[in-house]
Amino acid sequence: MPKIIFTGGGSAGHVTVNLSLIPCFRQEGWSVEYIGSENGIEKELITALGDVPYSGISTGKLRRYFSWQNLKDPFRAGRGVLQAYSLIRRSKPDVLFSKGGFVSVPVVIGAWLNRVPVVIHESDVTPGLANRLAIPLAQTVCTTFPETNSHLPAGKAHYVGPLVRPDLKEGKAERGRSFCGFNRVKPVLLIMGGSLGSHKINETVRSCLPELLARFQVVHLCGKGQGKPAPSAPAEGYRPFDYLKEELADVLAMTDVVVTRAGANVLFEMRALKKPMLLIPLSKEQSRGDQLLNAASFRASGYAEVLQEENLTPEALVREVTKLYENRTKFKLRMAEGDNGDALRTLVAIIHETAGVS
Numbered sequence: 001m002p003k004i005i006f007t008g009g010g011s012a013g014h015v016t017v018n019l020s021l022i023p024c025f026r027q028e029g030w031s032v033e034y035i036g037s038e039n040g041i042e043k044e045l046i047t048a049l050g051d052v053p054y055s056g057i058s059t060g061k062l063r064r065y066f067s068w069q070n071l072k073d074p075f076r077a078g079r080g081v082l083q084a085y086s087l088i089r090r091s092k093p094d095v096l097f098s099k100g101g102f103v104s105v106p107v108v109i110g111a112w113l114n115r116v117p118v119v120i121h122e123s124d125v126t127p128g129l130a131n132r133l134a135i136p137l138a139q140t141v142c143t144t145f146p147e148t149n150s151h152l153p154a155g156k157a158h159y160v161g162p163l164v165r166p167d168l169k170e171g172k173a174e175r176g177r178s179f180c181g182f183n184r185v186k187p188v189l190l191i192m193g194g195s196l197g198s199h200k201i202n203e204t205v206r207s208c209l210p211e212l213l214a215r216f217q218v219v220h221l222c223g224k225g226q227g228k229p230a231p232s233a234p235a236e237g238y239r240p241f242d243y244l245k246e247e248l249a250d251v252l253a254m255t256d257v258v259v260t261r262a263g264a265n266v267l268f269e270m271r272a273l274k275k276p277m278l279l280i281p282l283s284k285e286q287s288r289g290d291q292l293l294n295a296a297s298f299r300a301s302g303y304a305e306v307l308q309e310e311n312l313t314p315e316a317l318v319r320e321v322t323k324l325y326e327n328r329t330k331f332k333l334r335m336a337e338g339d340n341g342d343a344l345r346t347l348v349a350i351i352h353e354t355a356g357v358s
């Protein structure tokens with residue numbers, strides 16, 4: 001039986017593609033294992049599948065700011081390499097699939113030391129730091145935006161296009177409404193601060209809630225541990241959550257417009273579902289700037305409007321969301337055009353090819 005190990009984590013964006021691929025390999029009779037961090041979001045998402053053996057390894061974090069923790073991280077990452085090396089040596093997989101995030105670097109090194117071929121997936125316009133470190137050790141790098149290939153070594157890069165979680169297309173608006181207790185009359189606004197949440201977006205939303213609720217029913221995904229209800233009694237037509245799992249598909253089915261960070265997975269999911277988006281990308285100070293590029297690309301294609309975080313005020317949010325709703329048809333028509341294909345089959349074929357398993 002052929003075997004594949006998946007890795008990737010740190011945020012949901014580094015697990016989503018794996019969650020789509022795992023069932024394909026299981027259906028084809030492959031043995032599937034996962035190596036992630038000891039406590040990251042990937043552990044929760046993968047163990048929830050119930051039937052995928054999960055091994056947690058020690059990881060460092062690629063911080064962009066000073067912290068005393070940074071001094072310990074090389075030791076943690078070194079320990080992670082040794083753990084990944086021995087896990088992979090014992091497991092003898094045919095291929096490693098890496099979705100990036102800080103946990104993936106020791107795992108890719110462990111695979112390379114064991115001479116296991118590596119396929120990397122990059123969701124953003126430019127490769128993240130973890131993937132940049134890992135790419136020299138990989139056979140194949142699969143990309144989501146065509147322009148990414150110019151940042152990668154020729155011969156290794158394959159443009160496969162956006163991969164969208166199949167379960168998101170199965171949602172039912174009626175179920176979403178009964179889950180949230182919403183009516184059919186008022187439009188629905190979904191606000192997502194990225195899989196880990198955004199304090200600034202959450203606070204801005206809370207401070208203009210009455211204005212938003214005058215026009216919309218609002219679902220607010222606040223991020224782990226940040227879903228506290230509005231200060232007074234929960235407002236009618238407002239449903240805050242930390243994070244939604246299987247209910248997200250039904251909530252999206254009833255959603256009219258979306259305010260979101262510009263993480264690559266969410267962008268392509270909203271495009272596939274034709275949801276007009278107002279993007280608030282993470283700024284350069286808070287990240288490596290990948291979301292600014294993702295957002296610019298989507299704005300240029302006519303799929304989204306962008307509100308930069310430095311211009312995010314309660315007034316600007318209400319104004320831009322109202323404008324987005326009024327122009328929703330224009331955005332939906334643009335999203336209905338062009339290549340909206342799903343890369344799942346292409347990606348599976350590339351992994352087979354790299355593994356040498358037909």
Ligand SMILES: CC(=O)N[C@H]1[C@@H](OP(=O)(O)OP(=O)(O)OC[C@H]2O[C@@H](n3ccc(=O)[nH]c3=O)[C@H](O)[C@@H]2O)O[C@H](CO)[C@@H](O)[C@@H]1O
Pocket residue numbers: 011012013014016123124165192194195196221242243244245248261262263264265266267269282287290291294
């Ligand atoms: C802070 C950070 O480093 N962000 C990066 C991270 O974003 P982040 O982890 O936020 O990832 P994305 O926005 O790409 O994907 C989030 C995933 O979580 C799902 N979801 C979200 C909320 C929820 O309640 N339920 C749920 O299921 C979404 O449907 C999506 O599939 O990875 C992306 C892909 O590499 C990058 O573009 C982002 O810059």
